[in-house]
Amino acid sequence: MWETAARLLPEELDPREVWWRDRYQRLAKQGYLLRPRYSPQWVPSWKSSNRHWKDTEDGKRLEYGQVIDATRTLDGKVVTLKRIKRSDHPYEADIALYFSSQALASQPANHCVPVYAVFTLDGDDNTMIMVMPLLRPYDDPGFDTVGEAVECFRQLFEGLQFMHKHRVAHRDCMNKNIMLDPTHLYPESYHPVATHLNKDCAGHAKHVTRTQQPPKYYFIDFGISRRYDPSDSSPKEIPIWGGDKEVPEFQNSNEPRDPFATDVFYIGNAIKMDFILEKRGLEFMKPLVISMIQADPDKRPKMDEVVTRFDEIRLRLSQRKLRSRVVDVNEDLFDLVVRTTSHWKRRIGFVARGIPAIPSPPS
Template sequence: MSPSEAATSGQDYGPDDDQPLDPSQPGALTPTELFWRRHQQWLEGAGYMLRERYRDSWRPSWIGTGKPYFRCTDGIGAQRGGVIDATRISDGALVTLKRVRKSRHPHEVEIGLFFMSEPLVSDPKNHCVPILQVLQVPEDDDLSLIVMPYLRVYYSPRFETYGEVVAFFKQVFEGLQFMHAHRIAHRDCDGRNIMMDGVSLYPEGFHPIRSNMKPDLSGFAPHYTRTQRPTRYYLIDFGISRRYNPEDGPPLEPPILGGDKSVPEFQTSDEPRDPFPTDVYYMGNMIREDFIKTKYGFEFMEKLVADMVQDDPTKRPTMDEVVTRFESIRKSLSSWKLRSRIPERDELAIIEAYRAVVHWKRRVWYVLRRIPAVPLPC
């Protein structure tokens, strides 16, 4: 009997069946997902439970129902093969598991654990993603799994006020300044590698892949605003990060082909460059692309960002200078500005009007409750 026939007949799948469905069928496990299925029992023994989709007994729930696989919780796979969500059995917390091939990224675990050591881990400026545990894959000495808190993309849910964005800027600037102070260059700190701890924002939780939906996909997940529940932002992915000895002088690294391809110093030659000014460019370009170009009202950031993205890397400010200048900018902003709603450049008029009404109701409530205009986590 084929796996697909077994699915139709209602039989469970034994531990030796890697693929419960014909690979050509919608909703079947991808080749990269099979790794997680094969290691599900080992991970359970280590204290982490994968979703039903990756267990040996999984029977696709949509078979024979006429329901599309993508509307079923067990029909939604991992977003990326090397990263998956899991539940920590001891307390039910949602975590992320990431595969790390040590021969390819030899410094990722080392740098991540360095930031978890004292006194660094207790420093409020440390915005490097916490490493909760490192698991060694039993049959592969070159492969480790990093366990981290489950984080959301930094822009979901949407920012409501300028004060919320100012809190975001402050944290990511301090986070990169913290890395540089310890002579570690991130080397890929664009918007893809900045995330947020959104657990407190969602009182009913959210689906780990379709993160705007409830865990059971029964509807949109209700959430608080960032002003109501201040959130913390993190820099992630230290796969190509490097730690340098200051006694060796300014470091030099070859151009990076992935990530943000707009880096000016990577356009003209292949000669090695100092990665610290490039980090400054990444951060400035993220703000330029994700805020200044797409939203109204961020003129107060234009001069600083213009300096951060200068073509000549030697003319860019250091992260110490960025943090100092940003602090002056933050202090210059009025409470009225910080509590104002952020209009999108492509926002439809009817949506703008609705959001404006909702925002004013919230704004009055925030003021009466004396909730800070710049919501920073404790």
């Protein structure tokens, strides 16, 4: 598909984009307006300006064909539309709507992506459109302080514990399926495809730190998730590969396994890969993470134990440690000096204003 897109002119839509373009009017009637690129009347903006197509808002192709951004005409809010096929993922919409139900949506421990609406198009009951908030990867922008990373871990553990308490195994809760709400981090928003740029792609998107505006983290993509009856205390599932290919119990085996134990591995491995191996200053997480990713799934802690052990770790961290900077392992000397200097300026200001070292979003 990407090879096809690479051969197209900038003004030509690839097949993934054509699918959305052909439904532009029907989506508009549902109350969701796609960007100008996907209007049947679209005329490329660079044709009548001096800007190169790469520098324009409508020169940006979709990154994932089944997901597109849209403006909700009711209130002007930018949302995400996801196209799913019930025949491929029969439980995705039901599980997503379950966690978005009135009884669960307002609970702070719920970190499942909210679903605003689900509808069908073309009279095809197999193809559904899920409407969700516009989110961005959980590690973008980068973490400034240890306290910010600690709050991220807390929310992820809390969220997975919440899912497990409601007898839902995510089964693919690896790093690419963890997102954050950028609403307050990016007060002027950003382009939904070129996320490092502002909305019209005329400059970099401005953001503040997580200490200033703490985000909420969310799990997305319930395509292979399963919900179990409370009476089934020990469900087993035939291995199914998610995005993380390192799951020990799936290597050379089709034996049914505990999906909740696999979830514990996924989230532990995400922290290992994105933090412990890539950052300095987070070594205190190693013992817990090692226990979460051990080869024997029966020996891994349950999420209740993970949360309890993490709370004990968090309480032992000093204010100085929590306000210290998270350093990339590959950071060169120039970046080290520049980033440390700017970090200390912010740190002094935060301490003076009494801003907590562990930021937490409003309930």
